Amino acid sequence: MRDFIKRYEGLYLFSRSPAVIIAAIVGLAIIIGAVFAPWIAPVNPYDLSSFSLMDGLLPPVWEEFGTERFLLGTDDQGRDMISSILYGARLSLIIGVSAMIIATVLGVGLGLAAGYFGGRFDAVVMRIADIQLALPAILTALLIDGIARGILPPEVQEDVRVAVLTIAIALSLWVNFARTARASTFVQMNKEYVQAAVMQGQHPIRVMFVHILPNILGPLLVIMTVDLASAILLEATLSFLGIGLPADSPSLGTLIRIGMQFLLSGEWWILWIPTLFLVALVVSINVVGDFLRDVFNPRLR
C-alpha cells in the first residue's frame, strides 16, 4: 500500500493538475513534432531546392492571399513556416537537450566530487565556477566559437556550429548543477548511509555514483527542466546577437531573429508564429519543471 502511494504519488498529483496536463500535452506535441519533423513537415527547409523565392512572404492560409500549400504562410525565402518551425524546434531541442545533458554530466560530476572530497578540490572547483559565472554566456559562446574557428579546418566549421553552440550553452549552465550537486552532496555526506559505505571501505567513485547520486537526483531533475528552458532561450538570444546558428539551418531562436525584421512590415507570421511556438515550448517545460519541484519537495504541497 505504502509502496503504491509512494510510487504513484507523482502520477496521482499529475492527474489532479489540469495546467500540468495541458502543459505536458503541448510540450509533448511539440517534442514529437520536432523529433518526427522529417516525416511530418511538408517540406525540408534545409533542402535549398525544395522551396523557391517566388513563394516568398505568403501569409497563413486564413489570411487574404494565403494558400493551402502553406498553412502557416512562408518566410522571405519562400520556406514553409510549418516546416521551418518543426525543424527549428528540432534543432532548438537538440541543442537544448544536449547542452543540458553535457551541463548535467559536467556539473554533477564536479559538484559531487567537490562535495565528496571537500577541501582544496572543492575550493578549486568552486573558484572555477565563479570564473564561469563571471563570464556571461554570450562571451562563453564567443570564446568557444572562436576557438572552434581557430582550431578546426574551414570545411567542418559550418557542420560543427551546432556543437559549438551546444558546448557554449552547456558551459554556461553547468555551474547550476555543480552548485546544487555539491550542496546536496554535503547534506548527504552527513547521512549515515554514506558513512556506512565509506566505513565499509567502498571506492569513492562507487560511493558518489551508486550511493549519493540517486539521492540527489530530485533537485537535479528540477534544474534540468529549468535549464532546458533556459538553454533554448539562450540559444535564441545568442542568435539574436548574431552568434547563433546560420539562417539556412534555423533554430526557433534564429527564426525569431529573422522574424524580427518583419515586426512592422505586415508579415507578422514570420515573427509571431515561431515566437508563440517557442513560448509554448518553454512554458510547458517550465510548468512541468515546477510540478516536478513540488513532487520532489513534499513539504511544499
Place this chain on the structure above:
Amino acid sequence: MLRVENLTVKFPSRFGDVTAVEDMVMSIDVGEIHGLVGESGAGKSTVGAAIIGLLQKPGYVADGDMMLGDTDLRRLDRFEAHALRGKRISMIFQDPQTSLNPLMRIEDQLIETILAHEDISVADARTRAVDLLDEMGIENAAARMQSYPHQFSGGMRQRVVIALALCTNPELIIADEPTTALDVAVQSQVLDLIRRLADVRKVGFMLITHDIGVIAQIADTVTVMRHGKMIENGPTAQVLGQPKEDYTKQLMAAVPPLDRKIARFKVPDEDGIITPSEARGNAAEAWLMRGIKEDPIGLTLDQVNVAFPGVRTSLWKKPDPYVALRDISFDVKPGTVVGIVGESGSGKSTLAKTLTGLIKPVSGTMTMGGAPLPGGRERARNHPSRQLIQMVFQDPFSSLNSRHRIGAILAEPLWLYGLETDKDARRKLCIDMLSLVGMPPEAIDKYPHQFSGGQRQRIAVARALLARPKVLICDEPTSALDVSIQAQLLNLLKGLQAAFGLTVVFISHNLSVVRQMADDVVVLRNGKIREVGASETVYTTPTADYTKRLLALTPVMPAAWRA
C-alpha cells in the same frame, strides 16, 4: 477546564480519509499536568494540534467537542482562533533548537508576543519579560535577553520557549515532547519548572511524550493512546501502576529499568515482525557460525586524542583546535559488550567514528586483536578491519540508502568483501538473514521507506551481520525508537551477541538501556573518560560525581509499577 469528547481527526488522501484520531476523550483541570503517552504515530501530536487549531493541512476535525472553559473551540472563526492562541492556549514543541526564530533577539520575541495580546506599553512588556525569564531561572535576564537564540544553550532555549508560551498567562499549555531533545540534567530542570508552574500559576499542561519515566515523575493524570484511540486514562499511579488494558501492560513491560539488569524484555506483539524464536534464519546462522573460525577479537584504545579544527577568530593566529576526545584509553574485551554513556556532545559518536576509521585521531594508538588499527584515511580500503568492524547507526531513517532496495543494501557487504560470489546465493543468504533478524522474506524487494523505524534498524543489523563482523559498534541504535520497539531491538542484539560471540561497543545516552546491554561501562563527559568499570559496579556503586548525578537525574518510574 479543557474537555475533549469524541474527537475525531481525519486526513483526506487519495485513498479516502485517514483517521488519525478517533473518539478521543480527555479532560484537563486547572493546574493539572496531563500526560499523553503512546507509541509513535499514535496520534498524540494530532490531538494537541487539533486543540490549538493548528492541524496540518489537509487535516480536519471531523467530529467531537472541544471546550476550553466556556469556549467552544470548534466554533471559532479564523481570527478568533488566532486571537485565542497565545492568550489562552499555548504550545511548546519538541526541539528548542528550532522553535525560536533564529533572526530575532529573545527580547523582541517575548515583547512581541506580550504586545500581541495585551494593550500595555513596550516598557511594561519588557519588565514583564524580564520577570518571566527570572522566574524561569535565567540569571541576569535583562542582559541575556539581548541575545539571539543561538547564543543560548539547549536548556536555556527550552526555558525561553516556555517563557514565550507563558508570557500571556494562558490557561493551558500543550507541551509536545518538550524534553526529548535535552540531556538528563537539563530535562530535569525543565520538568521541575513545569511542575512549579502548574502548582504556582495553576497552568494546565498537556504533556505529550513517550518517555514513561517522565510521565511517572511529574504527570498528575495520564492518557494512553494507541492507533488514534484512547486506551486508558486516569490518575498516573492508577493507569501505569495497575494498568487495566493489555496494551498498557505491554508498554510498561518494555520500559528498561535503570536499577537492575533484566534478561529479556517482554514486548507487545507487533504486526509484521516474527519473533526470533520462530524465525527460520538457520542457514544464515550457520553461515555466520562458519565465519567464526577463531576467537572473538578485542579492541584497545591507548591515549587517543581527537581534535577538530576550531573556529578562526583572528587573522594571524591559527585557530585553536577543538578537542573532542582527550586521552581516551580503555579495553574492549573479546566477546563482551562495552557500553559508552554520556550526555549529548560528550564525544560518543566521535569515538565510534574514530574506531571505524571515519575520523583520524591526532595521537594515540588503537589495536584490534593485538594488531595496530590505523585511523582515518591511513586505514586502507581493504584493511581487514573494514570487514571485521561493522556499525549500526543511530538514525534508522538515514542509515539505509533510500534509493536502494533492501536486497541491494544487504548484498553489498557480501559482494564487497567477496564473502559470497554467486548472485543467487547472496540473495538467498540475505533473505535468510532477514529472517534471522525477524523480518519477512518479502522485505528484500522493498525500499527502506516502506518500513518502520524498528524494522529498519533490524535491516541495519542484518547488513552489519552480513559482513561477518567480529566487532559491532552500535551508536545509539534505539534512540529514535519508542519503548516497545526499542525493547525488541535490544532483545535481538542481545541474542545475536550471545549466539555469535560478537564484541560490541554499545553507545547510548540512556543509562537504563546501557545497563541492560553492557558488561563494562565507560562514562564520557566533554571528551574525557569520567569512569570506567564493570557495568554492575558502576551502576550500583558509582565513584565519579558525574556518574552519580546522571543516575540521580534519570527519571524512573517506581519499581512497583513494573509488572
Place this chain on the structure above:
Amino acid sequence: MVYFIAKRLIQSVFVMLAVAFLAFSLFRFVGDPITQMTGVETSVADQERLREDLGLNDPFVYQFARFTGDMLQGDFGFSYRTRQPVAEMIATRIPATLELGIVALLISLFVGIPAGVYTALRPRGVATQAILMLTLVGVSIPTFVIGIMLIFFFGVQLGWLPTFGRGGTVHLGGWETSFLTVDGWRALILPAITLGVYQLTLTMRLVRAEMMEVMQSDYIRFATARGVPMGRLYFKHALANTMVPVITIIGLQFGGVIAFSIVTESVFQWPGMGLLFLESIRFVDIPVMGVYLVVIAFFFVLVNLIVDLLYVVIDPRLRIRDVS
C-alpha cells in the same frame, strides 16, 4: 571578519586574473582588428605596419602579460576603434549600466518579493495561478522580443515613454545619473522592466518556495501557536528567514543582470557598458573587450562579497563570535 574579507579579496584577484586570461585568449578568435580599423584602400603593407605597432604580432603570452601588467599599473590602454583611453570609455559607461541594473533589480525585488509572499500564502488562489502563469510566460519570451514590444507599445503606440537612450542625465562629480530628472526616469522604465522581468520571476519563485518551506518550520508554528499577529508572522518572522537563500541567488544573478544588460542595452540603445561591448565586438576592439570583462568580473566578485557580508547582517548565527 577581517580574515574573511581578506581571503575573499585574494580569491577575487585570482578570479579576475583568470577571467582576464580567458577573455584575452578569446580575442584572437573574434576577428582581425586591423581590417576593422582601416579603410578599404589601406594597403596591406600599411596594415601590417599597424599590426606591428599595436603589438599584435607578439606571442600570445607576451601580449597577455603586457595587458595584465599595464592594467595592474592602472593603464588600461586605448581603444582600437576610437583611440580613446579605455578606462575613460568604460568609466563613462558604468553609471548607465549600473543604474539600469540596480533599477531592474529593485523592480524585481519590490514586485517579486511581495508577489512571492502572496503566492506562497494563498497557494490555491486564482490570483496566484494568474501571477504564476503570467510570470512564466514572461520568462519564456526572449528578452529582445519583450524589449521591442514594450518600445512599440509604450513608445510608439501610446507615445508615453521614450524609445531609446537615457533621456536627461545630470552629472554628479564623475557620475552621470538619470535618477535626478523626470526625463531620465522615463527613459529608465522600459529597459529596467525588460531587464527585470527575468529576475522578477526568479525572485518571486524563490521567495515563494522558501516562504512555503519556512511556513512549515517549527518556529513559525510556535509563533502561530503563541498568537503572533499575522502581519508580523509573515513578514517579520517568515520573510526574514527566506532572505539568506534569496540574496544568495540574487547575488549570483546580479552578474547575470549585468551580462544580460548587453541584450537590453542593444535593444534600447542604452549607452552602457553592454552596448559598448557589443560595438567593441563588432570592431574587434580588443582592449575595450578585455577591460569590460575584467570590470564585469570585478562587479561579480564585489557583489558576491557584499552578499556574503549581508548574510552576516541578516543572520546573527553567522556572525563570527567576537574574540573574547
Place this chain on the structure above:
Amino acid sequence: ETFNWASTTDPQTMDPHAVNSAPVLSFLNNIYEGLVRRGKDMSIEPSLATSWEPLEGENGWRFNLREGVTFADGSAFTAADVMFSYERASNEAADVRSWFAPVTDVRVVDDFTIDFVTSAPNPLFPSSIANFMILDSDWATANDAALPARDAENFATLNVNGTGPFTVASRDPGVKTVLTPNASWWDTAEHNVTEATFTPIGNSATGLAALLSGDIDFIQPIPLQDVAQVESRDGFSVLEGEETRVIMFGFGHEHDTLLYSTDVTDVNPFQDPRVRMAAGHALDMASIDRVLFRGKIETANQLVPAGISGYSDANENRPDYDPERAKELLAEAGYPDGFTFGLKCTNDRYINDEALCRAAASMFAAVGLNAELSTGPVRDYWPQLREDDFDMYLLGWSPGTFDMEHPIRFLLHSQDDEAKLGSWNFGNYSNARVDELLPLIQQEIDADARQAMIDEVVQITQDEVAYIPLYTQPLIWASKDNIDLTQRADNFFMLRWVTVN
C-alpha cells in the same frame, strides 16, 4: 530649429585623416571641408578651392584657394593649412594616405595657391580628394595633434576646428553628438538648423520606433521591409534612391581546387567561364527584387551603376534568368549533375545580405550548383577572404572616386602588392589585357579614348564573368514630413541641405 537624427554607426573619431570609413567621412563633411566638394548630384564643385587647373609642363593640378575663409576658432585659412593637412593625411599614421599615392610633390605657390604634382597625368585627381579635409595647422600643432592618432587618442579625436557649416558643441562617443552652425562659414546657409543632435542607434527596429514616436526627425537607413509601414503613417516620408554600391558575387579564380566541395575535389570548376556564366543565369533577379527587396533595387551589369563616370553604356546586358541555359552550360563544362561548393557571405554588412545569399543558394541549387552557405559578421569576413577561404563570395563595392577606374584598380587588376593594385581582388581574377589597360585609363585625359578603353575592360570581364554583378544597393532614408533634405548617392548625409518646416 533643432534637428535630431540617427544612423546605425557612430563616427569612430572626429579626426578626418585617422579613419577612412564612410560613417566618419560622412559625418565630418558637415564640419570640415576639402578643396573641392560634391554637390547634390555628386558633381564636383568648388569649396575651399575656388578653381583648379592642370599644371603646365608637368603632371598635376594647381588649386586656387578661397580667400577670407576662417576656421571655427577664428584663425584664417591659407595654403599652409592645405600643405599641413596634406602632410598629415599622407603620413604613415593616416588611414587615408592611399588617396595621395599618385602625388609626388606638393608646393605652396603663395598663400592662396597650391600645386599637387602627380607621377602621371591624373585627370581624376581633384574628384578623388573630395573627402580630403583641411585642418588648421596652428590649431593642430598647438594641441599636439599634428599627426592622426594611431594607438592612443589625441586632441583631434574628440575636438574639431573646421571651416565647414557646422561645428561640434558636445560629443559623447557612441551616445550622442551635438552640432551647432558655424557662424563664420563662408558659404550662405541653405539650412535652418540651429542645433542638430546625432544619435547612433544600432538596432534597426529601435531606430524605426524612435522615428515613429517622434524622438528623432530623421534616420538613415531604414530596413526595406518597413518602407510601406513608414509611408502609410501620417507625418512620415521615405526617401529612396540608389547608392553607388554594387553587390556582386566573386569567385576563387586562382584556386586550383574547391575548398568546400564534397564531390568535386580535384579541380575548381569556377575556373571555367561557362560555369561562372551558368551561375549568372541561375539567379532570378526579378524575384529577388520583388520578395527580398520589395521592388526597390536596380539590377547591375557591371561593377558600377549607371550614371557613374566611366559606366560602359555599350555593355548593359547581364546574364538573364535562364535555368535551362545554366544547366546546359554546366553540362557543357562537364558537370551535368552540378557540384557542391562553399559560398561565403556577410550577415551584417549589406542590406539583406544574408537573405540574398540564402535566396541565391536556393536558386543555385535549382540548377545543380549546391552551395554550402556560410554567413558571418563582417569583422571576420575580410580576413577570411584575404586568406582565400572561399569558393564563391559576396562583395559590395562602392567606387570611392565615383569613377569606373576605381573598381578596375581594386577588383579587376591582378593582385600586385608592390603597386597596391588589385588589393580587393580576392579571387585574383587576372587578365593581361585588363592589367595593361588600367594605367592607360588612369592617365588618359581624353574622355572618349578613355571610355573606349573602359568599354573594352568591361567587355572582357563580362565575357569572362569575372564577377556576377547583381544590383545596386538601394538607399532608404526616412524622416518626418516636415523635414526637407537631400539624399546623395554616396549615402552621405549633409546637414547643410536640411530644412525643418
